Amino acid sequence: MSSDLAPGAAANSAPVRNHVSGLDGLRGLAALYVLLFHCWLLVFRGFPANSGPSWLGWLMYGRFAVVFFLILSGFSLAISAARKDWQLGGVADFLRRRAWRILPPYWAALAFSLIVAWLVVPASHLGPPTGKTILVYGLVVQDIFTAPTPNGAFWSIGVEAELYLVFPIFLLLRRRLGATALIAIVTFIVVAHGLLSKNALPVEGMNGLTLNLAPVFVAGIVGAGVIVASEKVRRMPWHWMAALAAVPALYLVVVRGSVWTVEHYFWMDLVVVPAMTLLVVAVSTGKPNFLVRFLDTRPVRRLGNVSYSLYLIHLPIIMGIVRKVAPHYVSPGLPTFWFTLLLGVPTSLLGAWVFAEVFEMPFKRNRSWKLMLEAVSSRWQGMRLIGRRSLRTGQAENN
Incomplete structure (x- = not known):
């Protein structure tokens, strides 16, 4: 899960000329969904089975929001390169800008999460954070090494950091071999890995080089080609193609159920990619009009502007409310869920705004310590x- 990623972060670092209407709004809504997912997850135990009301079952798939974040991240990062014949303009400079944009708020959120995990409520069944936690998460290598997590949402930050490192290679392949070859190569490696695993079902987990998310990121990169495509291509009914591509994924989720879906996330991550990528492409071309207008409303854009900060800090807030506050005022189950929504959502949004103003926006507005x-x-x-x-x-x- 983001992703800037970091969820919500990629597009925010792009120059203004690379701004595409609607993308910030999509990012904001995805971050809000992750927040609602964690409200549900912490109240109704038994995941991946749905122990809550069936009509809340749509909140169970926070993983897909992270997939969407990664598509948006690849798309946003590739916009500038697409306009320059898929040239990056310097690997070292790219990595420096990514680190400058992503790491300061991440490290601030890490400090916040550690304090909450030590003093209020642990974030991991493995116990409170340790010295290894500080080392692993401080170096952003949590997708490779295991340590008691200070914040369950941080797993996707490690994934996106890895993808940033190989982003220049993806661009090179896109420039030399083309979009089809890039997707084919990356997807073949991931599918081969999955098929060669025991029972053709890789063990799901948040550590160990999450290979199946590489095609997700690549799909976003390839999708960015629509930015420089001909007007004929841009006028294609991308939104209808997105709706059609969503049918297989929706069918599997509805018919197979949540337990099967979660246990097969390795493959489901790939199944949802076409629909999500086509949706991003559609929005970038202004379709459908009503959705783009909604995504460009001030509240939704503001939500998108703080989506990275919201992703980083919301989980410790929600955990504290569910486990330390709610038991004193409401009964378990649905009353706790409503209590968490009424208190946790506005608190997380306000906290994200304050956090972003202090730890994120200064690094977004200024590209160096001197500035x-x-x-x-x-x-x-x-x-x-x-x-x-x-x-x-x-x-x-x-x-």
Whole structure:
């Protein structure tokens, strides 16, 4: 799960000229779904079986939101490259910009999560965080090494960090061999890995190089080609193709049920990719109009702007409410779920906004420490000037 990823982060770092209407809104809604998923998950035990009301069953598939984040991430990162004949413009500079954009808020969220896990409620059945936790999660290698997690949502940050490292290779393959070859090569490796696993069903888990998410990211990269496609291609009914591609995935989820779906996430991640990618492509071409208009409304865009921060910090907040606050006021089950929604959703959204203003937006607006210090100095001088003017105005009125 994000992803900037980091969920919600990729597009935010792109220059303004690479902004595509609707993508921020999609990112925000995906982050909100992850928040609702965790509200459901922590209240109704027994996952992947649905121990809650059947009409809430649609909240069980938070994993797919992370898949969607990764598609958006690959798409957003590739927009600039697509406009430059799939040229990256320097691997070292790309990785530096990714680290600058992703790591500061992630490390701040890691510190917050550690404090909550130590002082309020542990985030892992393995117990409270340890020194190994700090090392593994601090270096963002949680998809390779196992340690008691401080925040269950952080697994996808490790996956996306790995994908950033191979992003230049994906672009090279796209430029030299074409889109079809890129998808074929990456998907073949993943499918072969799955088929060679015991009983053709790889063990699901959040650690150990999550290979099956590489084609997800690649699908987003390939989808970005629509940005530079001919007008004839851009006018194609991408939204209807997305709806058609969603039918197999919906059929499997509905007919097979949640337990089967979760146990087969390795394959289901690949099944949902065509529909999700086509949806992103459709929105980037302005279709369907009503959806794009909704995604570009101010509340949805603002949600998208803080989606990375929301993804990073919401889970410790929800865990604290469900396990430490709710038991004192409401009974288990549905009452706890409503209580968690009423208290946890606005608290998480407000917390994400504050967190983003302090730990995310300064790094988004300023591309180096020098620029950030200059911005802080300029703001400080502006505040002093306003203070002096106010003082003079007050003195003049008194006189």
